[in-house]
Amino acid sequence: MSPLDMADLAVLGTLNTADGLDIEQIRQAVAVPQAGPGMTLTDGAVRRILIRLQARELPENSSVGWQLTYRGRALWASKGSRFTL
Numbered sequence: 332m333s334p335l336d337m338a339d340l341a342v343l344g345t346l347n348t349a350d351g352l353d354i355e356q357i358r359q360a361v362a363v364p365q366a367g368p369g370m371t372l373t374d375g376a377v378r379r380i381l382i383r384l385q386a387r388e389l390p391e392n393s394s395v396g397w398q399l400t401y402r403g404r405a406l407w408a409s410k411g412s413r414f415t416l
Contacts, residue, residue, distance in 0.1 A: 341370050342380045343389065343399070347407045351395035354378055 335343070338361075345360040346352065352360070358377045362369045372380075381397060384390050389403035399407065 338370060338372060338376065339380055339384060341372075342377065342384065343403065343407055346390055346397060346399045347404065350398040351393070352398075353396050354381075357381075357397065 341361045342357060345357050348360070349356075354374050354377050358372050358374055361372055361377070381390055381392075384403075385392070387402075388400055389406060390397050391400050
């Protein structure tokens with residue numbers, strides 16, 4: 332599998348801060364993060380990133396929306412949190 336890129340990390344970071352987000356909410360949060368410059372992604376790009384990350388079992392789409400799995404939270408805690416967007 333290919334390594335995670337900055338857009339992947341931006342989506343993971345967004346899901347780390349809130350559970351139950353839809354594609355539009357993720358896109359908006361990535362564009363205007365709490366700290367640092369944002370990243371512009373289309374809804375289609377967010378959807379493709381989520382599918383790619385879902386293949387790694389990092390996020391899941393539950394009845395309340397997208398959220399990180401236990402594995403996704405563990406990855407973010409060990410590696411992802413050093414990336415600030």
